[in-house]
Amino acid sequence: MRDPRYNKGLAFTDKERDAHYITGLLPPVVLSQEVQEKKVMHNLRQYTVPLQRYMALMDLQERNERLFYKLLIDNVEELLPVVYTPTVGEACQKYGSIFRRPQGLYISLKEKGRILEVLKNWPQRGIQVIVVTDGERILGLGDLGCQGMGIPVGKLSLYTALGGIRPSACLPITIDVGTNNEKLLNDEFYIGLRQKRANGEEYSEFLHEFMCAVKQNYGEKVLVQFEDFANHHAFELLSKYCSTHLVFNDDIQGTASVVLAGLIAAQKVLGKSLADHTFLFLGAGEAGTGIAELIALKISKETGTSIDETRKNIWLVDSKGLIVSSRKESLQHFKQPWAHEHEPVKELLEAVNAIKPTVLIGTSGVGKTFTKEVVEAMATFNEKPLILALSNPTSQAECTAEEAYKWTEGRAIFASGSPFDPVEYNGKTFTPGQANNCYIFPGLGLGLIMSGAIRVRDDMLLAASEALAFQVTEENFANGLIYPPFANIRKISANIAASVGDKTYELGLASNLPRPKNLLKMAESCMYSPVYRNFR
Numbered sequence: 001m002r003d004p005r006y007n008k009g010l011a012f013t014d015k016e017r018d019a020h021y022i023t024g025l026l027p028p029v030v031l032s033q034e035v036q037e038k039k040v041m042h043n044l045r046q047y048t049v050p051l052q053r054y055m056a057l058m059d060l061q062e063r064n065e066r067l068f069y070k071l072l073i074d075n076v077e078e079l080l081p082v083v084y085t086p087t088v089g090e091a092c093q094k095y096g097s098i099f100r101r102p103q104g105l106y107i108s109l110k111e112k113g114r115i116l117e118v119l120k121n122w123p124q125r126g127i128q129v130i131v132v133t134d135g136e137r138i139l140g141l142g143d144l145g146c147q148g149m150g151i152p153v154g155k156l157s158l159y160t161a162l163g164g165i166r167p168s169a170c171l172p173i174t175i176d177v178g179t180n181n182e183k184l185l186n187d188e189f190y191i192g193l194r195q196k197r198a199n200g201e202e203y204s205e206f207l208h209e210f211m212c213a214v215k216q217n218y219g220e221k222v223l224v225q226f227e228d229f230a231n232h233h234a235f236e237l238l239s240k241y242c243s244t245h246l247v248f249n250d251d252i253q254g255t256a257s258v259v260l261a262g263l264i265a266a267q268k269v270l271g272k273s274l275a276d277h278t279f280l281f282l283g284a285g286e287a288g289t290g291i292a293e294l295i296a297l298k299i300s301k302e303t304g305t306s307i308d309e310t311r312k313n314i315w316l317v318d319s320k321g322l323i324v325s326s327r328k329e330s331l332q333h334f335k336q337p338w339a340h341e342h343e344p345v346k347e348l349l350e351a352v353n354a355i356k357p358t359v360l361i362g363t364s365g366v367g368k369t370f371t372k373e374v375v376e377a378m379a380t381f382n383e384k385p386l387i388l389a390l391s392n393p394t395s396q397a398e399c400t401a402e403e404a405y406k407w408t409e410g411r412a413i414f415a416s417g418s419p420f421d422p423v424e425y426n427g428k429t430f431t432p433g434q435a436n437n438c439y440i441f442p443g444l445g446l447g448l449i450m451s452g453a454i455r456v457r458d459d460m461l462l463a464a465s466e467a468l469a470f471q472v473t474e475e476n477f478a479n480g481l482i483y484p485p486f487a488n489i490r491k492i493s494a495n496i497a498a499s500v501g502d503k504t505y506e507l508g509l510a511s512n513l514p515r516p517k518n519l520l521k522m523a524e525s526c527m528y529s530p531v532y533r534n535f536r
């Protein structure tokens, strides 16, 4: 009863209560899981403050794991915004003051030299997925230090709910190397190390010890998902470990794959091929350059043109303006491929007017940057402007769904990273899409795990994008949607898993041999079910 993996609360039957000597420890009634679910949903809906819903759900996860996942799976559209963006962002900001029972594994600089020992303290064996953050760039909210733990915990609950990975195979980890967030350093309830961030050699060595310990403890087939690291570390870690570990950066690769899926699907709505588009990004960090690279790769594969050539239709704006060749010397390496010949342009609006993009993508982490003028400009030279405001949580979105529809007179195809409610405009209802990496990582992870993948490759990301785009129905298209509804996410994830698995075998990177004949059946059959077990 005290172990969330076994607890069924009032659903323990009389026979189970007798067999396990817990008769009398519960009131006499026996409820079904369905009635429990109805009750908890009813209670949750009484809370009007999102953070209270979050706390109630985290309590449920720590009390009755199967009921938590049953709720999340059956009510995914309603609960995703609670356990995930936007509410998880606020939860991380306030993690210290709402802290009750710890979730996940904390590895701080205090444990330098004995990270392996700390990993071994985690009570569960058979770990298949680790989501790890160092809290330096939590969503678009910046450095939240150790309180970033909410993110790996949230992402892994989606691995289970959306992708069917067993909860006991999931390990959330926060690496605490300090924080540069003064507010947190001065917050008496802060849960992390009260020191400035370690950097340079000290940081790299610590992360290297972590990566080696992970491989030593869990072997070659554990998937390590990097999440919400700051740009410099994110790119470095991915390139350093992609050839020795099964690693994946969600913010670079997951976001890229989900956006590419939307763009592939949008071809049906817009009647244009990817190569016919001109792309402009606001934000040239992990998401921006990650998406740009994957689009370029996809177009290059489709048309047979070189990557360098395909890059020419893709433009990025960072905090200093349009990325152009005259800035090349001073650019970080991940921005350099995008420095095209053009005169310097400072403002986004100027860049939009100069480049005349057909697709505008916000990955800046800065809210309200797609102003009325910017969106109206997009609407002047596009019949159906494609506008993606991807920064999270909602407060950091480049524009709202309502603004996108209003300022384009209802012509925009719009999707955002965090959810927006449907919008009424001119007597018509517009339903915005949610271009969030949670469409991709659960299915991708399942595909990697079931095939026993040992490395992640771009071709697997492309396979995931294609599989997701394929799940968008004619009916969705008719409603202007470029993503399928989340209500079908487990089926979607199974399809993504099958495609990714297939690609893994094709590339010779699968270690689970022989290849199962039907990968979709395989994916569906290994997905976790939250239905209660019988303990008689």
Ligand SMILES: O=C([O-])CC(=O)C(=O)O
Pocket (backbone or CB within 6 Å): 085, 138, 139, 140, 228, 250, 251, 391, 392, 417, 436, 437
């Ligand atoms: O967590 C999300 O909603 C998407 C994401 O990876 C991020 O914004 O960093």
Ligand SMILES: [Mg+2]
Pocket (backbone or CB within 6 Å): 139, 227, 228, 250, 251
């Ligand atoms: Mg992220």
